[in-house]
Amino acid sequence: MNATEILAEISANDCRACIEGENILLSGPRLLPRAIVNQIREHKAELLKMLASSDAGTIPPLTPGERADIDEAIDERAAIQEYDGGLPRPEAERQARAAMRVYRYRLDYNPGQWLIIIAPGCDLNEATRCCRNRFGAERVVEVRRRGYTP
Numbered sequence: 001m002n003a004t005e006i007l008a009e010i011s012a013n014d015c016r017a018c019i020e021g022e023n024i025l026l027s028g029p030r031l032l033p034r035a036i037v038n039q040i041r042e043h044k045a046e047l048l049k050m051l052a053s054s055d056a057g058t059i060p061p062l063t064p065g066e067r068a069d070i071d072e073a074i075d076e077r078a079a080i081q082e083y084d085g086g087l088p089r090p091e092a093e094r095q096a097r098a099a100m101r102v103y104r105y106r107l108d109y110n111p112g113q114w115l116i117i118i119a120p121g122c123d124l125n126e127a128t129r130c131c132r133n134r135f136g137a138e139r140v141v142e143v144r145r146r147g148y149t150p
Helices: 003-012 034-042 046-054 066-085 089-099 124-135
Strands: 016-020 023-027 102-107 115-118 142-146
Touching: 003 016, 003 034, 003 046, 003 066, 016 046, 023 046, 023 115, 023 142, 034 046, 066 089, 066 115, 102 124, 115 124
Parallel strands: none
Antiparallel strands: 016 023, 102 115, 102 142
């Protein structure tokens, strides 16, 4: 199987592949069969090149302002866990960081622009549902997970 065939299999399983750093992120409503995942691992370098050559395969890096917003959300969540939950601050911060989920989304009026949604504890399906409820299902072009490392 070559990279083109692997991407076709990913798509046939209602999933998407995108690049984050040197990693391939997969998103979709269900897990891919193990055979496809093994093929992705085997052909990772070729897949990274193919995805990098396509705008659709890349997620833009976080801007300093977006990082500040995420850090603020983590700090707020940790403060709530500390004061309302009675956790020591280091444990509250650890749990807040572990629960942090960041997603990129695009809307139909500007499909080239990726926006960000901070959704602690949400999975991709919940984040997609949130965007569709907020903007209208017909306007949401795509939602992808965007990893966050402090």
